[in-house]
Amino acid sequence: MLFKNPKPAYRRWIKRGAITLFVIEAACFAGSYFIWQRVNTEREYRKYLHDNYPSILELYYKTGETLDPLNRVRQSDQACWKKQV
Known part of the structure; x- marks a missing residue:
């Protein structure tokens, strides 16, 4: 019989943290691009x-x-x- 070994909880937290940081970074990039575009054209x-x-x-x-x-x-x-x- 094969036993499933659950993944450690810290891996889940690292994955969630990485996804959260990626989303925050993407939002900051989009916001800074919007502001730069506005300054550049108006x-x-x-x-x-x-x-x-x-x-x-x-x-x-x-x-x-x-x-x-x-x-x-x-x-x-x-x-x-x-x-x-």
């Missing part, structure tokens, strides 16, 4: 970040200028905002 949202969270906007500008030295989003935004005032 000047009004960049103005909101400029007024309320300037460090986040500065990080966005520096990342864009590092990846593409010809990136002129900062200058374009500042020129547009000066016209509005």
Whole structure:
């Protein structure tokens, strides 16, 4: 007669923990992509970040200028905002 040996309980907890971490990571990635897409396409949202969270906007500008030295989003935004005032 064959006996079934149950798997240890810690394996179940590790599996659940790994799945939970994967779901949380996927949700964080989706949220960060949504925010990046919004910052990348909407000047009004960049103005909101400029007024309320300037460090986040500065990080966005520096990342864009590092990846593409010809990136002129900062200058374009500042020129547009000066016209509005």
